[in-house]
Amino acid sequence: MRTVQAVAWKEIQIYFSSPTAYIVGLIFLALTGFFFTQDLGDPFPEATLTPFFDGAIVVFILLAPALTMRLLAEESKLGTIELLLTSPVRDWEIIIGKYLASLVFFLVLVALSFFYAILLFVYADPDPGPIYAGYLGFILYGSAALSVGLLTSTMSNNQIVSAVVAMGILLAMFFADRAFGAVGGLAGEIIGEMGVRGHFDDFSRGVIDTTNIVYFISVIAFFLFLSIRTLESRRWR
Amino acid sequence: MIQAEGLTHYYGPYPAIQDVNFGVRKGEILGFLGPNGAGKTTTMRIITGFMPPTRGTVTLDGYDVVEQSLEARRRVGYLPETVPLYTDMSVTGYLKYMGTLRGMSPKAIKTRLVEVVDVCRLGDYRKTQIGKLSKGFRQRVGIAQAIIHEPQVLVLDEPTIGIDPIQVVETRRLIKDLGRDQTVVLSTHILPEVSMLCDRVLIINEGRIVAEDTPKNLAEGLQGVDRLEVEIGGPAAEVLPVLKGIRGVNEVTHVNNDGRHTYTIQAQAGQDLRDTISQLVIGNGWSLRGLQMVGMSLEEIFLRLTTHEEL
Numbered sequence: 001m002r003t004v005q006a007v008a009w010k011e012i013q014i015y016f017s018s019p020t021a022y023i024v025g026l027i028f029l030a031l032t033g034f035f036f037t038q039d040l041g042d043p044f045p046e047a048t049l050t051p052f053f054d055g056a057i058v059v060f061i062l063l064a065p066a067l068t069m070r071l072l073a074e075e076s077k078l079g080t081i082e083l084l085l086t087s088p089v090r091d092w093e094i095i096i097g098k099y100l101a102s103l104v105f106f107l108v109l110v111a112l113s114f115f116y117a118i119l120l121f122v123y124a125d126p127d128p129g130p131i132y133a134g135y136l137g138f139i140l141y142g143s144a145a146l147s148v149g150l151l152t153s154t155m156s157n158n159q160i161v162s163a164v165v166a167m168g169i170l171l172a173m174f175f176a177d178r179a180f181g182a183v184g185g186l187a188g189e190i191i192g193e194m195g196v197r198g199h200f201d202d203f204s205r206g207v208i209d210t211t212n213i214v215y216f217i218s219v220i221a222f223f224l225f226l227s228i229r230t231l232e233s234r235r236w237r
Numbered sequence: 238m239i240q241a242e243g244l245t246h247y248y249g250p251y252p253a254i255q256d257v258n259f260g261v262r263k264g265e266i267l268g269f270l271g272p273n274g275a276g277k278t279t280t281m282r283i284i285t286g287f288m289p290p291t292r293g294t295v296t297l298d299g300y301d302v303v304e305q306s307l308e309a310r311r312r313v314g315y316l317p318e319t320v321p322l323y324t325d326m327s328v329t330g331y332l333k334y335m336g337t338l339r340g341m342s343p344k345a346i347k348t349r350l351v352e353v354v355d356v357c358r359l360g361d362y363r364k365t366q367i368g369k370l371s372k373g374f375r376q377r378v379g380i381a382q383a384i385i386h387e388p389q390v391l392v393l394d395e396p397t398i399g400i401d402p403i404q405v406v407e408t409r410r411l412i413k414d415l416g417r418d419q420t421v422v423l424s425t426h427i428l429p430e431v432s433m434l435c436d437r438v439l440i441i442n443e444g445r446i447v448a449e450d451t452p453k454n455l456a457e458g459l460q461g462v463d464r465l466e467v468e469i470g471g472p473a474a475e476v477l478p479v480l481k482g483i484r485g486v487n488e489v490t491h492v493n494n495d496g497r498h499t500y501t502i503q504a505q506a507g508q509d510l511r512d513t514i515s516q517l518v519i520g521n522g523w524s525l526r527g528l529q530m531v532g533m534s535l536e537e538i539f540l541r542l543t544t545h546e547e548l
């Protein structure tokens with residue numbers, strides 16, 4: 001456990017001293033701020049964060065890979081992985097440590113975005129249900145997106161490749177519900193079920209459904225499992 | 238301490254090493270000597286458990302590096318050839334991190350850090366960011382992280398490459414010291430280094446071990462009587478054809494050093510020509526001023542074993 005902590009802590013320090021992470025944070029807050037104010041121009045503005053959440057998950061398709069691309073790709077590139085993997089550390093400890101670090105940085109961003117929610121509570125009288133649910137959904141979605149990015153970072157020693165592949169996977173997950181129509185039948189239905197939209201939209205409408213929570217947690221577990229396996233595979237004959 | 242059997246490793250279709258066998262006893266310093274691309278790094282990566290061999294096994298202290306990887310890795314300290322370090326960390330920050338990864342307690346790290354910084358002479362650079370250190374100092378940090386957890390086995394891939402002569406001497410002294418109670422495997426293509434440091438040498442070429450012995454035996458084994466250096470007082474123009482005419486002589490080279498004529502005679506393997514030569518010299522009325530057997534330098538052995546041409 002101490003190794004997980006050490007790996008995570010090292011990465012967290014890097015996040016808070018790296019320009020990339022700050023740029024990502026800035027873009028995130030700027031864009032989501034824009035989505036937040038979008039509705040306010042309406043003659044009858046709704047006191048809601050729904051557009052904020054809908055925008056945030058799209059923005060995160062691009063930003064999550066930017067946060068995770070470094071995690072293992074850089075270790076492979078610089079060769080530091082040679083010392084990491086020859087230390088008596090289990091592969092899952094490395095993956096979980098790295099994942100936790102990205103999660104911590106992401107949660108800090110989420111916390112900063114509370115600013116918008118606070119504004120809403122101060123100047124309007126929003127329905128708190130959808131806001132809590134929306135945040136829960138967004139945190140789950142972001143955590144899943146980070147696990148996708150971690151996997152692709154584990155697979156490549158090129159950060160750009162890692163980020164682009166992760167974006168591809170996240171886009172596919174985002175648009176999967178369209179496959180429902182295109183593919184049709186049972187296969188289409190299954191692919192559609194895998195999609196993010198169907199599971200996220202409930203949250204931003206204020207509905208907390210256990211199946212949706214289970215969906216995101218399964219996605220995270222699946223990608224973390226694959227990441228551990230990928231790292232492990234370096235030791236396979 | 239280390240037992241390697243039948244190690245073979247393929248990168249794609251090309252074998253980097255083939256059927257490499259060796260053992261290292263506890264407390265021994267073993268040197269891997271070989272030209273570029275011989276397979277030294279490949280072998281070390283397998284020993285340290287970084288990658289599995291395509292075929293063959295390595296055990297460290299009885300633990301298989303593939304099957305019982307974690308146990309084996311607990312016993313290893315490793316300095317990779319490229320000395321990969323986290324350049325944005327400070328020296329102590331990095332060493333603490335590596336200590337933690339090697340399962341040391343914060344308390345153990347604290348006391349050990351003082352020793353390691355002292356041993357590797359990093360005292361003035363404790364707080365320096367690693368990226369700002371010179372190559373030689375990075376090498377020291379690399380060694381420091383390899384020894385911080387006092388591993389039973391130390392694997393050093395070309396530990397003295399790219400550092401200045403003074404630091405080379407220091408680093409060698411350090412390795413010699415470490416070798417007193419640790420098992421050390423190091424690779425190099427610098428010959429004198431091997432005779433200075435190692436209890437035993439493996440010469441590896443094109444992925445195969447071509448010789449294995451102590452540096453001394455290796456030199457003696459190939460020394461023999463077949464190579465003589467003779468100083469003869471007499472006209473070189475007459476002496477040379479006579480020497481060349483002796484049966485069993487392969488080659489004679491002549492050096493005229495201010496009137497001192499020295500001939501190096503290479504005889505066929507195993508031939509002892511000392512008596513023949515001295516009798517001939519005296520018989521011709523020249524004077525025999527010196528005659529000695531010349532051992533091959535490790536350099537020549539290395540060349541002889543790793544190149545296919547005859548010397």
Ligand SMILES: Nc1ncnc2c1ncn2[C@@H]1O[C@H](COP(=O)(O)OP(=O)(O)OP(=O)(O)O)[C@@H](O)[C@H]1O
Binds near residue numbers: 271278
């Ligand atoms: N990652 C790799 N992929 C493909 N081939 C490789 C790889 N690493 C090494 N090789 C090849 O394997 C052979 C052995 O390489 P290795 O690095 O083990 O040699 P070495 O003895 O360490 O050489 P040097 O003295 O140059 O460090 C070389 O022919 C090399 O080209």
Ligand SMILES: [Mg+2]
Binds near residue numbers: 277278279
């Ligand atoms: Mg090498």
